[in-house]
Amino acid sequence: MPLVTSKELFSRAYDGNFAIGAFNVNNMEIIQGIVDAAKEEKAPLILQVSAGARKYANPTYLKKLVEAAVEDSGLPIVLHLDHGESYDICKQCIDDGFTSVMIDASHHPFEENIAITKKVVEYAHSKGVVVEAELGRLAGIEDDVNVSEKDAAYTNPEQAAEFVKKTGVDSLAIAIGTSHGAYKFKGEPQLDFERLQKIAKLMPGYPLVLHGASTVLPEFVELCNKFGGDIPGAQGVPEEMLRKAASLGVCKINIDTDLRLALTAAIRKSLSENPGNFDPRKYLGEGRTAIKEMVRHKIVNVLGCNNFL
Ligand SMILES: O=C(CO)COP(=O)(O)O
Ligand SMILES: O=C[C@H](O)COP(=O)(O)O
Ligand SMILES: [Zn+2]
Numbered sequence: 479m480p481l482v483t484s485k486e487l488f489s490r491a492y493d494g495n496f497a498i499g500a501f502n503v504n505n506m507e508i509i510q511g512i513v514d515a516a517k518e519e520k521a522p523l524i525l526q527v528s529a530g531a532r533k534y535a536n537p538t539y540l541k542k543l544v545e546a547a548v549e550d551s552g553l554p555i556v557l558h559l560d561h562g563e564s565y566d567i568c569k570q571c572i573d574d575g576f577t578s579v580m581i582d583a584s585h586h587p588f589e590e591n592i593a594i595t596k597k598v599v600e601y602a603h604s605k606g607v608v609v610e611a612e613l614g615r616l617a618g619i620e621d622d623v624n625v626s627e628k629d630a631a632y633t634n635p636e637q638a639a640e641f642v643k644k645t646g647v648d649s650l651a652i653a654i655g656t657s658h659g660a661y662k663f664k665g666e667p668q669l670d671f672e673r674l675q676k677i678a679k680l681m682p683g684y685p686l687v688l689h690g691a692s693t694v695l696p697e698f699v700e701l702c703n704k705f706g707g708d709i710p711g712a713q714g715v716p717e718e719m720l721r722k723a724a725s726l727g728v729c730k731i732n733i734d735t736d737l738r739l740a741l742t743a744a745i746r747k748s749l750s751e752n753p754g755n756f757d758p759r760k761y762l763g764e765g766r767t768a769i770k771e772m773v774r775h776k777i778v779n780v781l782g783c784n785n786f787l
């Protein structure tokens with residue numbers, strides 16, 4: 479099976495109230511860990527590549543690794559550009575064979591975001607590629623911010639509907655209180671589900687995307703800290719909130735930080751417990767296994783996209 483777009487995956491996810499995991503990939507072990515879990519759980523996958531990942535791994539290598547994953551697993555896999563910052567990088571990835579790109583022009587004024595997104599959509603659609611865009615600012619919002627500050631940063635539901643209509647974009651990343659990285663909330667985790675419901679109601683059947691959706695699993699934070707790390711106070715999105723989002727029109731859930739933490743925790747532990755070892759296959763292998771089990775947990779217990787095939 480060749481790489482697929484997310485069209486069919488999202489439509490099934492929407493109807494079934496589950497979500498597809500979009501995992502950031504940077505090297506072979508990360509890809510293998512994710513794909514091995516998905517293969518065993520019969521789950522589709524979105525493997526996403528950031529500009530930083532392309533720079534780190536070299537675009538040709540990454541693409542070949544993802545193609546190898548498709549060939550080896552036989553799974554429906556989407557190759558997606560994460561946070562494309564310009565028309566040019568989106569075009570480059572489309573020409574390179576990506577089946578999905580994100581144009582993230584969310585930091586531009588509304589009309590400009592529309593114009594840039596529309597241009598990407600026109601090119602992508604002419605090549606059979608789907609597009610994700612973003613509206614709103616993905617930022618950690620403190621507990622004590624007032625309503626007007628929240629309104630300024632979070633996605634405006636009416637604007638979201640207008641944006642989708644004017645751009646023809648295939649999916650939309652929204653801001654309801656998540657943020658990237660391991661420090662998402664200072665106090666109680668809080669997402670604006672009322673806003674999500676309003677957005678979903680204005681666009682029935684339309685696939686929404688949640689960035690910054692790692693849970694920052696405490697077991698990995700603890701392992702990192704136990705074996706020489708120093709990441710105090712890390713906190714992510716509780717799993718029940720992700721399940722709720724998936725039942726309210728969120729079809730794509732982005733996960734990077736949890737992969738980083740699982741890999742780092744396992745490598746720290748392995749190196750610390752085996753001080754005489756200098757064979758990378760041992761600690762990278764243990765990192766890969768940690769990723770596999772973490773991703774399996776997400777697929778089965780959080781995303782609900784197992785037994786998809
Ligand atoms: O949104 C993401 C990638 O686009 C990843 O979010 P996390 O940092 O929560 O894993
Ligand atoms: O959204 C950001 C992703 O976690 C990718 O991060 P990166 O740009 O460091 O590769
Ligand atoms: Zn953004």
Ligand SMILES: [Zn+2]
Pocket residue numbers: 561658689690732
């Ligand atoms: Zn993101």
